[in-house]
Amino acid sequence: MAKENLFYRFLLWREQHIKEKHFILMISFIVGICTAGTAILLKQLIHFIQRLFIQNMEVDQANYLFLIYPVVGILVAGLFVKYIVRDDISHGVTKILYAISQRKSRIKPHNTWSSLVASAVTIGFGGSVGAEAPIVLTGAAVGSNLGRMFRMEQKTLMLLVGCGAAGAIAGIFKAPIAGLVFVIEVLMLDLTMTSVMPLLISSVTAATVSYIVTGPEAMFKFSQTEVFEMGRIPYVLLLGVCCGLLSLYFTRVMNKVEGFYRKLTGYRKRFILGGVMLSVLIFLFPPLYGEGYDTIGALLNGQFGYIMDRSPFYAMNNSYWGIVVFLFFILLTKVFASSATNAGGGCGGIFAPSLFLGCISGFLFAHVSNYFEFTMYLSEKNFALLGMAGVMAGVMHAPLTGVFLIAELTGGYDLFLPLMIVAISAYLTILMFEPHSIYSMRLAQKGELLTHHKDKAVLTLLNVNGIIETDFQTVSPGMTLGDVVKVIAKSGRNTFPVVDAKGVLIGVVLLDNIRNIMFRPELYDRFHVSKFMVSAPARIVVNTPMDKVMQTFDDTKAWNLPVVDEAGRYMGFMSKSKIFNSYREVLVDHFSED
Numbered sequence: 001m002a003k004e005n006l007f008y009r010f011l012l013w014r015e016q017h018i019k020e021k022h023f024i025l026m027i028s029f030i031v032g033i034c035t036a037g038t039a040i041l042l043k044q045l046i047h048f049i050q051r052l053f054i055q056n057m058e059v060d061q062a063n064y065l066f067l068i069y070p071v072v073g074i075l076v077a078g079l080f081v082k083y084i085v086r087d088d089i090s091h092g093v094t095k096i097l098y099a100i101s102q103r104k105s106r107i108k109p110h111n112t113w114s115s116l117v118a119s120a121v122t123i124g125f126g127g128s129v130g131a132e133a134p135i136v137l138t139g140a141a142v143g144s145n146l147g148r149m150f151r152m153e154q155k156t157l158m159l160l161v162g163c164g165a166a167g168a169i170a171g172i173f174k175a176p177i178a179g180l181v182f183v184i185e186v187l188m189l190d191l192t193m194t195s196v197m198p199l200l201i202s203s204v205t206a207a208t209v210s211y212i213v214t215g216p217e218a219m220f221k222f223s224q225t226e227v228f229e230m231g232r233i234p235y236v237l238l239l240g241v242c243c244g245l246l247s248l249y250f251t252r253v254m255n256k257v258e259g260f261y262r263k264l265t266g267y268r269k270r271f272i273l274g275g276v277m278l279s280v281l282i283f284l285f286p287p288l289y290g291e292g293y294d295t296i297g298a299l300l301n302g303q304f305g306y307i308m309d310r311s312p313f314y315a316m317n318n319s320y321w322g323i324v325v326f327l328f329f330i331l332l333t334k335v336f337a338s339s340a341t342n343a344g345g346g347c348g349g350i351f352a353p354s355l356f357l358g359c360i361s362g363f364l365f366a367h368v369s370n371y372f373e374f375t376m377y378l379s380e381k382n383f384a385l386l387g388m389a390g391v392m393a394g395v396m397h398a399p400l401t402g403v404f405l406i407a408e409l410t411g412g413y414d415l416f417l418p419l420m421i422v423a424i425s426a427y428l429t430i431l432m433f434e435p436h437s438i439y440s441m442r443l444a445q446k447g448e449l450l451t452h453h454k455d456k457a458v459l460t461l462l463n464v465n466g467i468i469e470t471d472f473q474t475v476s477p478g479m480t481l482g483d484v485v486k487v488i489a490k491s492g493r494n495t496f497p498v499v500d501a502k503g504v505l506i507g508v509v510l511l512d513n514i515r516n517i518m519f520r521p522e523l524y525d526r527f528h529v530s531k532f533m534v535s536a537p538a539r540i541v542v543n544t545p546m547d548k549v550m551q552t553f554d555d556t557k558a559w560n561l562p563v564v565d566e567a568g569r570y571m572g573f574m575s576k577s578k579i580f581n582s583y584r585e586v587l588v589d590h591f592s593e594d
Helices: 002-017 020-054 069-085 092-102 114-124 132-149 154-173 176-185 193-214 230-263 267-284 293-300 320-343 351-369 380-396 399-410 413-431 441-446 454-461 481-490 546-556 576-591
Strands: 495-499 505-510 560-564 570-575
Touching: 020 114, 020 132, 020 154, 020 193, 069 114, 069 267, 092 132, 092 154, 114 132, 132 154, 132 351, 154 176, 154 193, 154 399, 176 193, 176 399, 230 267, 230 320, 230 351, 230 380, 230 413, 267 320, 293 351, 293 380, 320 351, 351 380, 380 399, 380 413, 399 413, 481 495, 495 570, 505 560, 546 560, 546 576, 570 576
Parallel strands: none
Antiparallel strands: 495 505, 560 570
């Protein structure tokens, strides 16, 4: 109790002596330090576990331990989540989007550590996913819970969630600009000038801590030994289209595979199927083990002769078409390995798979093109780098994040123009087929996504239950006109829903429609509600997305519409005036500038 009183006194002192905007900057600095620390810890844990298991493996033969390690990893992670965390922690970035859109930017406290533990075990043992989405969720949870601890309002909580995500990206990749751009493009926060500074502070702080602890080297060592020539731009555009189509394949197949796993009843079935699929794929194609960053580093440095190490196909390491076919099958199967990892009980994201697929696709594009004499020579290293930006831009629908992240990851700033070209062309290609990123797709389908479009964002944030009005007097179809007149005398409304014995809405009575007979007592027993009730212009099923609700109002030109549940039972009415009042309140709370 004494500690609580001391903390409350601190909060009071802070309100009196430190301005809100200055205090937010202080918290964003703390968030940057915390997210960098968690990012470094996660990376070190993953590398420690991987070195423990694969450093003694023979490179010139198949390794049957690949059939065991990944299964153990997703089993341990799955049991940890099921019996200790007891909550769904998969799809980290989607969780953040959902928290922003539907939970007032509140993220559960356990997310500050649970994703870190589960993903370290999953990836360290060979799960074919990335550590970035879990660490982004961890960073966002740190920002959210720090804000809640200091009693920050909802608008500030949303900003601190963004600070945590930006710091996580900056800390794990040493990429401060990419952290800021990620929040704008992927989390889709509607930022103002006052909110950019906290994001920058978190990003720069996290990146600085990472540089101090792990050294100044870029995450991937890349040296541009061949100058990019403008004559290769058509090839860059074509690579962008290929990356966009590969992104579409990855997005659609992952959704279908995960949908298939969700239909399986029981954790045991999902684990067995996911474990078998994952272990077999890694046994056949060892580059699928873990994040795949070793493969990326090899391709970026032109060392593709080591791609088939530890695989059953090691003897084909020096075969030109052997390498091409091997990498092509990796492109096709990576999505199945990643889906099986998460569906089987593991925890990880698709940052690393995107970079992995992009690097291989760019390398293959140049490698195959160089085989033909009539094509211009393409640097395989440069195109591997460009492919990383292309697939990331396509999968995440974030071209700027792809450009800045790859440039900062590798130090490949000399390729900035082709990076922009391939990222934009990949993004435009997938946009023709898929309007939402792999992160936002599920929420968009449910109408739960907060978007850049301010009007849609406000509608998304509206509390539907707070909009439903329940002070309408109901009548039954067997009631007489006299009974209805008595109900009218007690009501302040001019609309009366008609419900049957089970509460199902079957029509409405409008005061204007009976005004000419309601003052004639001799007709009170002659007319029944079933005779003068009318159908409602439309019915709104509860939990219908607010943008569709407004579309229904526009289509019917109605001012009030009844709300029913899935079984058609009456729940209340929605009115345009109530929606507009709530709209103004949310607009002021979330999007007004200080």
